[in-house]
Every structure is written in C-alpha cells, then in structure tokens.
Amino acid sequence: MKDGASSSESDLRSGHRKRLRERFLADPGAVPDYEVLELALGCVYVRRDNKLLAKRLLAQFGGFDGLLSATSEELADVEGCGPAVDSFLCLLREIIARASESNVQRKQTVTLPDLVEMGRQRLKHCADEEVWAALLDKQNRLLMFKRIRHGSPDHVALEPLEVVELMIRNHASSLVLMHNHPGGTYMPSQEDRALTGRIALALRHLGLYLHDHVIITSEAAFSMTHDCRLA
Incomplete structure (x- = not known):
C-alpha cells in the first residue's frame, strides 16, 4: 500500500x-x-x-x-x-550579474547609468563590503569589471596604488570605482571621501581619470561626481 x-x-x-x-x-x-x-x-x-x-x-x-x-x-x-x-x-x-556585465561589454560606448546598473546587479546582494573597478579605454568602452578588494560587513580597505597598478596593467584610461554598503546607508563615510580624493589625485598625476566613485546599497546608488565630491 x-x-x-x-x-x-x-x-x-x-x-x-x-x-x-x-x-x-x-x-x-x-x-x-x-x-x-x-x-x-x-x-x-x-x-x-x-x-x-x-x-x-x-x-x-x-x-x-x-x-x-x-x-x-x-x-x-x-x-x-x-x-x-x-x-x-x-x-x-x-547569472544575473554576468548577464548585466555582458550587456555593457557589448556596447561601443558606455554611460555612467550603464555602469551603475551593472554594479548594482553585482553588489546589491553582497553581505560584505567589496570594491570593484570598471576599467575603460579612451573611447569609454568597458575593458573589464573586476573586484579589487573583499572586506567585512562594515569595512573594506583600499590603497590608491592598487588602483593605479590595476589601470596601468590593463592599459585603461579611466575608471569608475564602486563599492557597497551592506548596512543600507548609501551616504559615503569621511573615509570614503578622503580615499576617493587620494585616488583621483594619484591618477591625475599620471594622466588617468576617475569618472566616479559610486556607493551601492540594496535600494540605491550614490554618485560622488553628482554630489561634487570629485570636482
């Protein structure tokens, strides 16, 4: 039975x-x-x-x-x-993150909204803070989207030299930095702002350019360029 x-x-x-x-x-x-x-x-x-x-x-x-x-x-x-x-x-x-990256990779010229959406699909669900870099060539085509650092739920460390070396090694002309705040607040910390300034200055001395540093949460994305932090 x-x-x-x-x-x-x-x-x-x-x-x-x-x-x-x-x-x-x-x-x-x-x-x-x-x-x-x-x-x-x-x-x-x-x-x-x-x-x-x-x-x-x-x-x-x-x-x-x-x-x-x-x-x-x-x-x-x-x-x-x-x-x-x-x-x-x-x-x-x-799968969702890679599909978003492939879509941007195929574009002849990418925009900041393209990159931010790609970053959100990659980072908005992460439990720990991570720093990713979207490397671009002189025509603003995406060369690669690569994780630079993986941290803890509330902190991730990064040095400007790491960014400089990554760009030179991959023949990039500019980049957009992104990192997530798993805690939910999209506003950059004082440390985030200071680091962004140091990276932008280091790149400028070499003829390279930081387009933006974007903070990503599950609900929003904060652009330091739009907030005039990279002026």
Whole structure:
C-alpha cells in the first residue's frame, strides 16, 4: 500500500508541475510569484511539492529581491529550506550579474547609468563590503569589471596604488570605482571621501581619470561626481 500511495503522490506532483510549466510557458506574466518560485524550486527539490516552501520564502523575505539578498543563516531559519536553496540562489545572482556585465561589454560606448546598473546587479546582494573597478579605454568602452578588494560587513580597505597598478596593467584610461554598503546607508563615510580624493589625485598625476566613485546599497546608488565630491 505504501508503495502504491507513494507512486500516486509522485504522479500527482509530476502532473501538477507539468500543468504549471505549460501555463508558465503560455503566458509567463500571468503566473503569480509563488508559482514562478515553485517552478524554480523544482530544479532544487525535484521530487517534492514546493508550493508551501515558495509561499514561505516570499512571505519571509517580502518578494524576489529580498529573497535574492537573503543570507545562508536567514534561509536556514525557513522551515523546509536547506543548503541547496542557498546554492541555487547564489547561482541565480551570479547569472544575473554576468548577464548585466555582458550587456555593457557589448556596447561601443558606455554611460555612467550603464555602469551603475551593472554594479548594482553585482553588489546589491553582497553581505560584505567589496570594491570593484570598471576599467575603460579612451573611447569609454568597458575593458573589464573586476573586484579589487573583499572586506567585512562594515569595512573594506583600499590603497590608491592598487588602483593605479590595476589601470596601468590593463592599459585603461579611466575608471569608475564602486563599492557597497551592506548596512543600507548609501551616504559615503569621511573615509570614503578622503580615499576617493587620494585616488583621483594619484591618477591625475599620471594622466588617468576617475569618472566616479559610486556607493551601492540594496535600494540605491550614490554618485560622488553628482554630489561634487570629485570636482
């Protein structure tokens, strides 16, 4: 009896998932968030009914953006959510970030909004502070987007010489620096402002240029150029 019941439940799940997938493919925008997440979780827990877990996750984190920002510890507190979900979300974040970078890389000339959006996709979900550099050539084409430093949840150290060496090594003419504030405040600290000034001065002496230093949070981005900090 147990085998028969198990087989019947498996068939029901398979049939439900097939119907859900067909509805999604017919009109993705008409499928509610929890069912979209339920489909995605089917890649993690193949033999499980994931509807309840999908609803729990969205309720706990307030939607997809909050879910993508969730830490391993926060996910572990949700009933039925194991390490496989954490790994899956990490993979999704990386795919989204790389897609954004590829889009900017293809452009003949990039703008600051292009770079800021690329930086937000890379940094807005990070639990620790990181410094990234978007290196540009003389035609303002993106040469690379590279992490320079990884820090702690509330601090990351950087020296102007590291930026200078990175630009020279990669034949860059200018750059946009970006780093995140996981705590949520987008305003630069006094240390951020002082460091930005030292980097801009060091580059100027070599005929190189710092376009901007952008502070990124999960909700916003702060441009030091627009705030006249690089005048």
